[in-house]
Amino acid sequence: xxxxxxxxxxxxxxxxxxxxxxxxxxxxxxxxxxxxxxxxxxxxxxxxxxxxxxxxxxxxxxxxxxxxxxxxxxxxxxxxxxxxxxxxxxxxxxxxxxxxxxxxxxxxxxxxxxxxxxxxxxxxxxxxxxxxxxxxxxxxxxxxxxxxxxxxxxxxxxxxxxxxxxxxxxxxxxxxxxxxxxxxxxxxxxxxxxxxxxxxxxxxxxxxxxxxxxxxxxxxxxxxxxxxxxxxxxxxxxxxxxxxxxxx
Numbered sequence: 001x002x003x004x005x006x007x008x009x010x011x012x013x014x015x016x017x018x019x020x021x022x023x024x025x026x027x028x029x030x031x032x033x034x035x036x037x038x039x040x041x042x043x044x045x046x047x048x049x050x051x052x053x054x055x056x057x058x059x060x061x062x063x064x065x066x067x068x069x070x071x072x073x074x075x076x077x078x079x080x081x082x083x084x085x086x087x088x089x090x091x092x093x094x095x096x097x098x099x100x101x102x103x104x105x106x107x108x109x110x111x112x113x114x115x116x117x118x119x120x121x122x123x124x125x126x127x128x129x130x131x132x133x134x135x136x137x138x139x140x141x142x143x144x145x146x147x148x149x150x151x152x153x154x155x156x157x158x159x160x161x162x163x164x165x166x167x168x169x170x171x172x173x174x175x176x177x178x179x180x181x182x183x184x185x186x187x188x189x190x191x192x193x194x195x196x197x198x199x200x201x202x203x204x205x206x207x208x209x210x211x212x213x214x215x216x217x218x219x220x221x222x223x224x225x226x227x228x229x230x231x232x233x234x235x236x237x238x239x240x241x242x243x244x245x246x247x248x
Contacts, residue, residue, distance in 0.1 A: 001084065001226075002034075002072065002083070002084040003069065003082070003083055003084070004081055009077050010073050010074040010076065010077040010078075011072075011074075012054065012071065012072050012073070012084070013069035013070070014032035014056070014069055014072050015069055015226060016032075016070070016244075017241065019244040021244050021245050024067050024245070028059075028067075029059050030070055031057075032056045032070035032071070032072055034054050034056050037053075037086055038052055038054070038086070038087045039074075039085060039087060040052070040084060040086075040087050040088070040089075041081035041083075042081060042082065042090075042206060043081045043082045043083075043203070043204055044095065044097065044202065044203070044204060045080060046092040046093075046094055048078060048079075048080050048081040049078045049081065050087065052074050052075060052078065054073065055072060055075075056070070057070075057071045057072055057073055059071065066223075066247045066248030067223075067244070067246050067248065068246050068247075068248045082217075083203050083204050083215050089208070090208050091207045093141055093205040093206060094141060095139045095140065095205050096139065096140050097137070097138070098135060098138040098139070109135075109140065109149070110135050112179065112180055112181055112182060113135055113138060113149070113153055113170070113182075114133060115181035116149075116172050116181045116182045116184060117153055117168060117170070118181075120187060120189075123189060123191070125191055127157060128155050128157065128166045128191065131157070133154065133168075135152075135153055136151075136152040136153065136154045137151065137201075137202070138150070138151040142176055143212055143231070145175060146173045146174065146234075147173065147174055147177075148172070148173050148212075149172045149173075150169075150171055150202055151170045151172075152169055152170075152199065152200060152201075153168045154166060156194065163194040163195075164191065164194060164197075165191065165192070166191040167188075167189070167197060167198070167199050167200070168189050169188045169189075169200045170182075170187045171184070171185050171187065171214075171229065172184050172185060173235055183235060185236055185237045186238060186239070196220075198220055199219045200217070200227075201219060202214060202215075203217055208230070211231060213230040213231070214229045214230075215227075216228075220247075223245055223248075224246065224247075225243050226242070227239060
């Protein structure tokens with residue numbers, strides 16, 4: 001797997017799935033094993049490029065105080081992608097974002113998400129109780145007979161001295177064409193200081209070995225982790241993998 005550097009150039013990070021937080025330091029300075037491989041590139045809009053050749057870049061600075069993936073270079077730069085897989089291994093799933101929907105559809109989705117959030121257990125922390133939710137991001141797609149939504153719903157305490165935020169990452173399903181709330185099949189809740197609370201960004205939706213999977217980036221204060229959330233059964237999604245933490 002490769003990940004975009006985010007700068008629009010041809011440099012990429014080469015993700016090593018076997019690396020963990022406790023072992024990533026041992027991979028410092030290695031030349032990534034991507035010689036001869038090509039990659040399909042994906043973003044929120046689907047597949048953006050196919051069979052793109054990549055080559056490893058030997059690392060010379062191995063004394064850095066932070067952790068990063070080994071790096072490689074694409075044969076040519078490509079934009080609008082977040083994640084890449086070895087060619088032919090995965091297929092993209094088309095998604096719609098709430099921002100791109102007609103206003104009536106986006107409003108209906110926001111209402112459905114508010115109804116969905118209301119079905120979740122009440123948080124132990126009373127700080128956010130009674131505060132309104134806001135949809136930070138939401139993506140919708142279809143699988144066979146169901147519609148799936150992935151949303152980050154937030155609420156905040158806007159105190160100047162101590163701003164706090166709560167993030168709810170929600171995976172929900174409902175019958176195709178239905179309206180109203182979704183049945184929650186997976187969710188995570190994080191809360192804390194606004195500048196340091198973990199948030200999750202959806203990078204792409206794909207099929208891996210015919211199983212729907214969502215590639216996410218879990219963002220922390222100074223770094224992050226990649227992850228996979230897979231549909232393990234109808235109405236069930238589960239976090240199946242998290243990468244090592246990187247911060248540079």
